[in-house]
Amino acid sequence: xxxxxxxxxxxxxxxxxxxxxxxxxxxxxxxxxxxxxxxxxxxxxxxxxxxxxxxxxxxxxxxxxxxxxxxxxxxxxxxxxxxxxxxxxxxxxxxxxxxxxxxxxxxxxxxxxxxxxxxxxxxxxxxxxxxxxxxxxxxxxxxxxxxxxxxxxxxxxxxxxxxxxxxxxxxxxxxxxxxxxxxxxxxxxxxxxxxxxxxxxxxxxxxxxxxxxxxxxxxxxxxxxxxxxxxxxxxxxxxxxxxxxxxxxxxxxxxxxxxxxxxxxxxxx
Amino acid sequence: xxxxxxxxxxxxxxxxxxxxxxxxxxxxxxxxxxxxxxxxxxxxxxxxxxxxxxxxxxxxxxxxxxxxxxxxxxxxxxxxxxxxxxxxxxxxxxxxxxxxxxxxxxxxxxxxxxxxxxxxxxxxxxxxxxxxxxxxxxxxxxxxxxxxxxxxxxxxxxxxxxxxxxxxxxxxxxxxxxxxxxxxxxxxxxxxxxxxxxxxxxxxxxxxxxxxxxxxxxxxxxxxxxxxxxxxxxxxxxxxxxxxxxxxxxxxxxxxxxxxxxxxxxxxxxxxxxxxxxxxxxxx
Numbered sequence: 001x002x003x004x005x006x007x008x009x010x011x012x013x014x015x016x017x018x019x020x021x022x023x024x025x026x027x028x029x030x031x032x033x034x035x036x037x038x039x040x041x042x043x044x045x046x047x048x049x050x051x052x053x054x055x056x057x058x059x060x061x062x063x064x065x066x067x068x069x070x071x072x073x074x075x076x077x078x079x080x081x082x083x084x085x086x087x088x089x090x091x092x093x094x095x096x097x098x099x100x101x102x103x104x105x106x107x108x109x110x111x112x113x114x115x116x117x118x119x120x121x122x123x124x125x126x127x128x129x130x131x132x133x134x135x136x137x138x139x140x141x142x143x144x145x146x147x148x149x150x151x152x153x154x155x156x157x158x159x160x161x162x163x164x165x166x167x168x169x170x171x172x173x174x175x176x177x178x179x180x181x182x183x184x185x186x187x188x189x190x191x192x193x194x195x196x197x198x199x200x201x202x203x204x205x206x207x208x209x210x211x212x213x214x215x216x217x218x219x220x221x222x223x224x225x226x227x228x229x230x231x232x233x234x235x236x237x238x239x240x241x242x243x244x245x246x247x248x249x250x251x252x253x254x255x256x257x258x259x260x261x262x263x264x265x266x267x268x269x
Numbered sequence: 270x271x272x273x274x275x276x277x278x279x280x281x282x283x284x285x286x287x288x289x290x291x292x293x294x295x296x297x298x299x300x301x302x303x304x305x306x307x308x309x310x311x312x313x314x315x316x317x318x319x320x321x322x323x324x325x326x327x328x329x330x331x332x333x334x335x336x337x338x339x340x341x342x343x344x345x346x347x348x349x350x351x352x353x354x355x356x357x358x359x360x361x362x363x364x365x366x367x368x369x370x371x372x373x374x375x376x377x378x379x380x381x382x383x384x385x386x387x388x389x390x391x392x393x394x395x396x397x398x399x400x401x402x403x404x405x406x407x408x409x410x411x412x413x414x415x416x417x418x419x420x421x422x423x424x425x426x427x428x429x430x431x432x433x434x435x436x437x438x439x440x441x442x443x444x445x446x447x448x449x450x451x452x453x454x455x456x457x458x459x460x461x462x463x464x465x466x467x468x469x470x471x472x473x474x475x476x477x478x479x480x481x482x483x484x485x486x487x488x489x490x491x492x493x494x495x496x497x498x499x500x501x502x503x504x505x506x507x508x509x510x511x512x513x514x515x516x517x518x519x520x521x522x523x524x525x526x527x528x529x530x531x532x533x534x535x536x537x538x539x540x541x542x543x544x545x546x547x548x549x550x551x552x553x
Binding site: 181182187188211 | 320323325348351352355356358361363364365366376377379380381411425426429
C-alpha cells in the first residue's frame with residue numbers, strides 16, 4: 001500500500017555513477033543546480049540537458065524512474081508557471097479582460113522556470129537513485145567536517161540522519177502491517193468525513209508510536225552495549241578515498257560549468 | 270461454506286527491478302470445520318497466502334472463492350468477508366491500542382456496527398474463550414505479560430465471531446508454557462465451536478499434535494497437502510527444504526532400523542508411547 005514513494009529511493013545497479021564517491025555526487029548536484037540559475041538563454045539549458053542526459057545514461061537507471069519523482073512536484077511546477085506567465089510586467093502579447101496579460105518576458109520566465117525546476121528535481125533524483133542513504137550521509141559528514149571548528153556536532157547530526165533514513169522503510173513496513181491488522185478487525189481508513197478519518201487513525205498511530213519508541217530504545221541499548229560514544233576518535237570501516245574516476249568526474253564537472261555558464265550568459269538577442 | 274483458491278499467484282513489486290514472486294499457482298480447497306496447519310520455512314509465502322484469504326492482498330493472477338463467490342468481484346462485500354474470515358497477525362499484541370483490555374476487544378465487533386449490548390456480550394465471551402478472567406478487563410493492555418497480551422489480541426479477533434480463524438505464528442516468541450496454553454486453547458475452541466482453523470507455523474512439532482491436515486509451502490508453491498502422518502512419511506524431503514518432521518518420527522524410524530516392529534506413522538508422543546509399549550509386550 002505504501003510502497004509507491006519513489007522520491008529519494010535508491011536504485012541498485014552497477015555503474016560508474018553508482019561507484020563514484022558520494023562527495024563528488026553531492027558537490028556535483030549542488031553545482032549543477034547553481035549553474036541552472038546562472039543561465040540566461042536557451043543554449044545554456046541545452047548544454048545542461050545534454051550533461052544531465054549523459055549522466056543518466058551512465059547511471060543505467062531507467063529514465064522512467066526519474067520521471068516518477070516528477071509526478072509529486074507537478075502541482076508546484078504548474079503553479080510556478082502560471083504565476084510567472086501572468087504576473088510578469090513587460091510587453092503584452094495577449095490581454096484578457098483588459099487587465100491580465102501574458103507578456104514576452106513572462107513567457108520567457110515561465111519556460112525557464114519550468115526547465116530549471118524539472119532539471120533540478122531530475123538532477124537530485126539522479127543523486128539519490130545512485131547513492132545509498134548511508135553513503136550519502138557519510139559524504140555529507142566528510143564535506144561538512146570543517147564545521148566542527150565552530151562546535152557544530154557534525155558526526156552526531158550525520159548519525160541521526162542515517163538512522164532516520166534507515167528507519168523510514170522499517171516504519172513504513174510496520175505501518176503497513178498494523179494497518180492490515182486493524183483492517184482485519186474491521187477498521188475503515190478510507191471512508192467517512194475528515195473527523196471520522198482522523199479518529200480512524202488512532203488505532204494505527206498508537207501502536208506505531210509504541211513500536212517506534214520500542215525500536216529506538218532497543219537501538220540505543222545496542223549502541224551503548226558496543227560502547228558507542230559519539231564521533232571523537234572514531235574510525236570508519238570504509239573510509240572515503242578519492243579514486244581516479246572521482247578526479248575525472250571533478251574535471252568533467254568544472255568543464256561543464258565553464259562551458260554552460262560561459263555560453264549561458266551570452267546575450268543572444 | 271468453504272474457501273477455494275484457484276490458480277492463485279502473487280508478485281511483490283510487479284514491474285519494478287525488485288519484483289519477487291511470492292506465490293506460484295496455488296490451488297487449494299478449505300472445507301468447513303477442518304483444523305489445518307500451514308507449514309513453511311521463512312519466506313516460503315505462507316503469510317502472503319493467508320493474507321489473500323480475507324482480501325487484504327489481491328491476487329496478481331487467479332481467483333479466490335468464498336462460498337462460491339469471487340472475493341475480488343465487484344458486488345462482493347469485503348467487510349463481510351473480513352468478519353467471517355478472522356486473521357490474527359504475527360505478534361498480534363502490536364496492534365493493541367485502547368486504554369483497557371475490554372475496550373480493545375470491543376473494537377472489532379463495534380466496527381461491525383452491532384448494538385452496544387451485543388458488542389459487550391461478544392467481548393466477554395471472547396475473553397473467556399482465551400482464558401482471560403474479569404480482573405484483566407480494566408487493565409491497560411500494555412501492562413500485561415507477553416502471553417496475556419497475545420491472548421487479548423486473539424480475543425479481539427474472536428469477538429467478531431469469524432467462521433474461519435487464521436492464526437499467523439501464534440506461538441512466536443512465547444515460552445513453552447505459553448505456547449502450550451495458546452495451542453490447547455485453540456484446539457478447545459475448534460472442538461467446541463466447529464470453527465475452521467488455519468494455523469501458520471514453521472514448526473512441525475507445534476502443529477503435529479493438533480491438526481487434521483498439513484499444507485507444506487516451499488518457495489511459493491504447495492509442496493505437500495495431506496494428513497500429518499502422510500506428510501511426515503516424506504521426512505527426508507522435508508529436511509531438504511529446511512523443515513523437519515516431529516522428533517517422534519525420527520525415534521520411530523530409528524527403532525524400526527534396529528529391528529523393532531513399530532508403526533513409523535505415529536505423530537504424537539502419546540501415540541508413540543502406546544506403540545512402543547505394545548511392541549515390547551508382544552516381545553515378552
